[in-house]
Amino acid sequence: MSEFRVTAQRSDGWWALEIEGPGLRRPAHTQARRLDQVEETVRDLLALRFDTGVDDPSTAAWRITVLPVLGEELATEVARTREVRQEADRLREDAVSRSREAARHLHEQGLPHRDIGALLGVSHQAVGKLLAG
Structure with missing residues (x-):
């Protein structure tokens, strides 16, 4: 190569x-x-x-x-921004994983989608997607 x-x-x-x-x-x-x-x-x-x-x-x-x-100051700013965005992506993935797990546990306890959504701070439609995934 x-x-x-x-x-x-x-x-x-x-x-x-x-x-x-x-x-x-x-x-x-x-x-x-x-x-x-x-x-x-x-x-x-x-x-x-x-x-x-x-x-x-x-x-x-x-x-x-x-x-x-870019110059040192701007290059540092861009690099830091990329690091923060990568961390945000990692946290977003973690939040989805944890939400999926919590939704499953709440669903196993017999809670309806709307209650699960209220507890997790998401819509009941999102709960359906979490449980399907």
Whole structure:
């Protein structure tokens, strides 16, 4: 697998891209309007550079790592935000699991869906989904 490193830096409303990796004697350069377009743009450039088709199986093995240049303060803020979002996802999964288990136990005690919903702070329709899952 070939690994390519892409440094992306803002320049006049675009991301200026510098690509380094195996087979490139010196960095290649291109640009993309948005970060979500970088990987496809880089794959297109590399396919041209190595004279392969974008759909060629060898291009699928290319690993492209995009490193946006944001500055230390902004990079720290973005990293912290991603950490908090991951923790929120983990907590959300835990809440669903615990809710499912509690709903099942309450249901086994004969409580109706509306009472289970009131106890857990969810709708009775959500209780049905918890019990079905």
